[in-house]
Amino acid sequence: xxxxxxxxxxxxxxxxxxxxxxxxxxxxxxxxxxxxxxxxxxxxxxxxxxxxxxxxxxxxxxxxxxxxxxxxxxxxxxxxxxxxxxxxxxxxxxxxxxxxxxxxxxxxxxxxxxxxxxxxxxxxxxxxxxxxxxxxxxxxxxxxxxxxxxxxxxxxxxxxxxxxxxxxxxxxxxxxxxxxxxxxxxxxxxxxxxxxxxxxxxxxxxxxxxxxxxxxxxxxxxxxxxxxxxxxxxxxxxxxxxxxxxxxxxxxxxxxxxxxxxxxxxxxxxxxxxxxxxxxxxxxxxxxxxxxxxxxxxxxxxxxxxxxxxxxxxxxxxxxxxxxxxxxxxxxxxxxxxxxxxxxxxxxxxxxxxx
Amino acid sequence: xxxxxxxxxxxxxxxxxxxxxxxxxxxxxxxxxxxxxxxxxxxxxxxxxxxxxxxxxxxxxxxxxxxxxxxxxxxxxxxxxxxxxxxxxxxxxxxxxxxxxxxxxxxxxxxxxxxxxxxxxxxxxxxxxxxxxxxxxxxxxxxxxxxxxxxxxxxxxxxxxxxxxxxxxxxxxxxxxxxxxxxxxxxxxxxxxxxxxxxxxxxxxxxxxxxxxxxxxxxxxxxxxxxxxxxxxxxxxxxxxxxxxxxxxx
Numbered sequence: 294x295x296x297x298x299x300x301x302x303x304x305x306x307x308x309x310x311x312x313x314x315x316x317x318x319x320x321x322x323x324x325x326x327x328x329x330x331x332x333x334x335x336x337x338x339x340x341x342x343x344x345x346x347x348x349x350x351x352x353x354x355x356x357x358x359x360x361x362x363x364x365x366x367x368x369x370x371x372x373x374x375x376x377x378x379x380x381x382x383x384x385x386x387x388x389x390x391x392x393x394x395x396x397x398x399x400x401x402x403x404x405x406x407x408x409x410x411x412x413x414x415x416x417x418x419x420x421x422x423x424x425x426x427x428x429x430x431x432x433x434x435x436x437x438x439x440x441x442x443x444x445x446x447x448x449x450x451x452x453x454x455x456x457x458x459x460x461x462x463x464x465x466x467x468x469x470x471x472x473x474x475x476x477x478x479x480x481x482x483x484x485x486x487x488x489x490x491x492x493x494x495x496x497x498x499x500x501x502x503x504x505x506x507x508x509x510x511x512x513x514x515x516x517x518x519x520x521x522x523x524x525x526x527x528x529x530x531x532x533x534x535x536x537x538x539x540x541x542x543x544x545x546x547x548x549x550x551x552x553x554x555x556x557x558x559x560x561x562x563x564x565x566x567x568x569x570x571x572x573x574x575x576x577x578x579x580x581x582x583x584x585x586x587x588x589x590x591x592x593x594x595x596x597x598x599x600x601x602x603x604x605x606x607x608x609x610x611x612x613x614x615x616x617x618x619x620x621x622x623x624x625x626x627x628x629x630x631x632x633x634x635x636x637x638x639x640x641x642x643x644x645x646x647x648x
Numbered sequence: 649x650x651x652x653x654x655x656x657x658x659x660x661x662x663x664x665x666x667x668x669x670x671x672x673x674x675x676x677x678x679x680x681x682x683x684x685x686x687x688x689x690x691x692x693x694x695x696x697x698x699x700x701x702x703x704x705x706x707x708x709x710x711x712x713x714x715x716x717x718x719x720x721x722x723x724x725x726x727x728x729x730x731x732x733x734x735x736x737x738x739x740x741x742x743x744x745x746x747x748x749x750x751x752x753x754x755x756x757x758x759x760x761x762x763x764x765x766x767x768x769x770x771x772x773x774x775x776x777x778x779x780x781x782x783x784x785x786x787x788x789x790x791x792x793x794x795x796x797x798x799x800x801x802x803x804x805x806x807x808x809x810x811x812x813x814x815x816x817x818x819x820x821x822x823x824x825x826x827x828x829x830x831x832x833x834x835x836x837x838x839x840x841x842x843x844x845x846x847x848x849x850x851x852x853x854x855x856x857x858x859x860x861x862x863x864x865x866x867x868x869x870x871x872x873x874x875x876x877x878x879x880x881x882x883x884x885x886x887x888x889x890x891x892x893x894x895x896x897x898x
Contacts, residue, residue, distance in 0.1 A: 317729060343728050347721070348754035355718040355751070359725015362712050363692070363733070367725070385715050489710035490730045491690035500704045502713040 297472040302437045302462065303328035303398065305473050306370075307336070309444035310394065312477055315366040316342035319356040321349060321375060324408045325464040326398035329370040350375040354382030354395075361391040362501050364488030366448055370396035372464075373414050374405060376422070383457060384423025388503025390518065392451035394444070395429075396460045398467035399599075401626035409626025410464035412548060413600035418461045419577045419607070426515045428522050430458045430529065431576040433547040437471035443574070445478025450529060452483040454521055461576060463599065465549040465628065531574035532583055536562070540569030542641045543587045545608050546597035547573050549628065554597045557634035566642050576604070581611040588612035593641040597621045597634055617644055655679040657688045661705045668861040668868025670825045671699060671767065675706055677831070678738070678765055681839040682709070685846065691734040692726050694719040696748070698740035699773040707738075717748025720755035723762045734845055736763040742772045745781040745805045752807070752853075759816035759850035763841045766807060769858040770879060777863030781805045784882055789863070808855050808888040818850035820888040824857035824880065826872040833885075840896075849892060857883055 300308070307329045310318070318337060320330040330346065337344035343360075347353035353369045360367035371379060376397045386393050399414050401407040418431045430450050432443040440462065447458035489499045505511040533551075536558060537543065546554040551572040561568045571587060573580050584594075593616055596605035602620045609618050621637035623629045654660075657679030665671045682688040688709050695703035697716035704711035714722040719737035727735045744752050744766050755762065771789055772778040779792040782804045786795035796804075808820045819841060823834035834856055841852035857879050859871035866874055887893070 317725075319725070345724075345728065348750050351718065352721040352724075352751055352754065355715065355721035356725035356728070358714070358718075359694075359712070359722040359727070360729040361725070362722070363726045363729030365729045367729075381715055382718070389713075489692045489712055489726065491692060491710060491733050494689045498708060499710045500713075501711070502704055504701060504713050 295474045295476040297474050299470050300437060300473050301328055301468060301470050302440045303467040304332045305437050305475070306396065306440040306444050306460070307332035308475060309441040309478070310368055310448070311336055311340060311342070312475065313366070313445045313448045314480065315368050315394070315448065316340065317360040317365050317367045318343065319345045319347050319353045319360070319367070319369050321347050321353050321371065323372045323375045325400060325467050326370050326372045326396065328467070329396065350378035351382065354379040357393050358382060358386060358389070358391060361386070361393050362489045364485040364490050366392070366452070368394040368396070370398065372398045372400045373402050373411070376414060376417065380417070380423040383429070384425055384427065385503055386457045387423070387427035387429070388425065389501045390455040391457070391501065392455055393457050394447050394451055394460065395457060396462070399461065399463045401624065407626040408464065410549060410628060411599050411624065411626055412463055412550065413603065413624055414461065415576065415598070415600055415603035418459050419579070427518070428577055430456050430525065432458060432460050433574060433576050434460065434462050434466055435548050435551045435572065437466070437469065437473045440466065441473055441475060442478055449479045449481055453481070454525055456525070461548070463549050526578040529575060530578045530580050530582070532580035533572040533574060534583070535570040535572060537569035537571065537587065539567050541591055542566065542568040542593050542595065542638060543591040544568060544570040544595045544597055544634070545573070545584065545604065546570060547576060547604070550597045550599055553629055553631055554634050556631035557638060560631060560635050561638045566638055568638050579607050579611060584608060584611040585613065588615040592616060593644045594618040595621050595637050595641055597629065599628065600624050655683045657682045657708050659706055659708045663706060664702060665699065666862040668859065668871060670858040673825045673831060674765065674767060674834070674856050674858065675703070677835045677838050678736070679707065680835065681842050682734070684839065685842055687734045687842070687846065690732065691736065694723045694726070694735070694737045696737070696739055696743050697774070698743045700738050700740060700767065701774070703738050717743050717746070718751055719743070720748065720751040720760070720762070720764065724755060724758070724760050727760065727762050734842060736765060736842070738765045739767065740773065741766070741768045741770065741780045741782040745807050753811070753814065756811050756814045756817040756851050756853070759818060761845055761848055761850050763845050764853040765838065766853055766855040767858045768807070768855050768883065769860040771860050771863045773860050773863055784878060804882065806883065808853070811853060812888040816851060817853070817889055818891045819844050819852035821890070822855040822857065822883060822885050822888065824875060824885055826857070826859065826875045830885070844892070857885070
């Protein structure tokens with residue numbers, strides 16, 4: 294294990310991207326993710342890589358399209374309002390099946406919102422955001438270490454499936470400093486014979502395209518892409534189970550909310566309440582099977598999230614509404630306290646079952 | 649003996665363009681230029697939304713279909729990824745001078761080493777003839793049925809003139825394809841733009857005044873005349889910027 298260093302989440306993510314072989318970063322300043330761009334602007338020239346500050350979020354994501362088309366690992370990062378602007382380009386990336394890593398260090402919304410941490414882009418990340426039938430692989434780090442690990446993983450999944458990976462983090466994880474081990478993760482090489490980098494007289498020409506005026510053909514493209522999504526759902530689900538062995542209440546939380554929830558769980562356990570947590574690491578694909586399995590043994594779920602209640606819908610769907618799902622939430626940039634989660638745990642504990 | 653042949657830079661696919669539309673001529677000029685410079689096999693073209701969105705069917709090189717207005721940004725990504733490639737965009741007036749103005753201006757400002765072929769026919773062709781940023785004052789279109797009223801919607805954007813104020817831009821020329829002489833000049837300009845890119849000289853844009861008989865409501869022959877009499881006075885032909893003009897003159 295490499296020696297640990299103290300780093301900000303955003304900077305650790307940026308360094309991990311470089312270690313993962315990303316030599317092309319394009320971005321645009323927006324709080325609270327600007328450290329990623331600033332870090333890249335310092336580091337990229339030193340490794341003969343590209344840092345380019347685009348004229349807009351829209352241009353940035355389209356430059357990512359260009360870099361990815363040419364066969365190189367490409368990434369961009371932004372925060373919520375900027376991701377809305379990038380959504381057109383993300384839809385094109387999906388339609389063209391181009392690998393890319395997109396980081397969203399979420400802040401409160403809608404509109405210009407605020408600059409404090411939020412998880413209210415859950416729907417945007419997991420249900421679309423841009424137009425058309427498509428999915429993103431959505432990874433939710435809960436520590437600075439996971440910012441590093443999931444960056445490696447994110448690039449790998451993107452290349453492996455010709456998919457777009459979004460790292461959906463928040464202002465807290467992005468801004469906070471923690472000891473982190475900058476160790477090289479997965480570095481697989483994938484075939485990129487589809488890239489548009491000149492035929493060089495050695496192959497047929499390549500075309501990168503999301504357009505078809507033939508409805509049957511376009512339908513087939515979508516069906517084919519969803520076949521790929523099915524494989525990803527089968528093979529790439531990641532989650533952490535925390536104190537679930539004897540749990541009667543299951544918290545579902547990701548990112549910073551899962552950190553707050555862990556504190557609340559420890560306190561509740563001291564008070565004799567058997568509560569555990571399933572922490573989705575992939576928000577898409579969502580750990581549906583793990584939740585459904587848990588539904589057989591717990592009496593209630595609590596969705597802890599920094600939004601008006603978005604992931605809760607996926608929890609309810611995953612457990613097929615077999616058990617009640619409570620919501621513990623703050624939004625607009627406010628983070629719930631462990632006490633607020635504890636109160637919700639106590640409320641859940643009063644539900645039916647073992648009383 | 650073959651005296652006139654299809655350039656290698658074009659595929660065998662028949663163009664879908666309307667009769668009398670000059671896109672076909674411009675496609676051919678681009679393909680000829682790439683062939684003559686010997687770079688077709690390392691060229692990547694980017695065609696965004698507009699009549700030429702299907703250009704990927706016609707240019708015999710690697711092609712990317714881009715979002716409306718975003719081709720210069722996509723081309724920037726390709727060029728920065730593979731600097732050895734010759735990268736061009738092929739954009740219409742609505743694409744380049746309305747929805748994609750920012751991408752155009754900033755690619756020029758960065759002196760991005762790409763070639764932009766800008767087809768200006770003063771109308772949105774693919775969507776059926778709406779007012780474009782380059783539609784002339786009083787020009788009748790589907791969305792300016794009483795003629796372009798400059799007091800309401802403002803004036804046309806003169807792209808070469810505008811970009812000539814940008815320090816970054818290397819080479820800007822406006823040409824036309826409405827007669828043989830102009831077509832020959834257009835070919836020269838397009839070839840020079842690609843040559844500059846090969847030499848690493850930076851951003852070049854060739855604006856090509858083009859016709860749209862279908863949406864202008866004119867015959868092909870009338871369209872050529874309309875271009876000559878109406879577009880050319882408003883959009884004078886010529887070199888608007890050439891950082892290396894002296895070098896070229898030698």
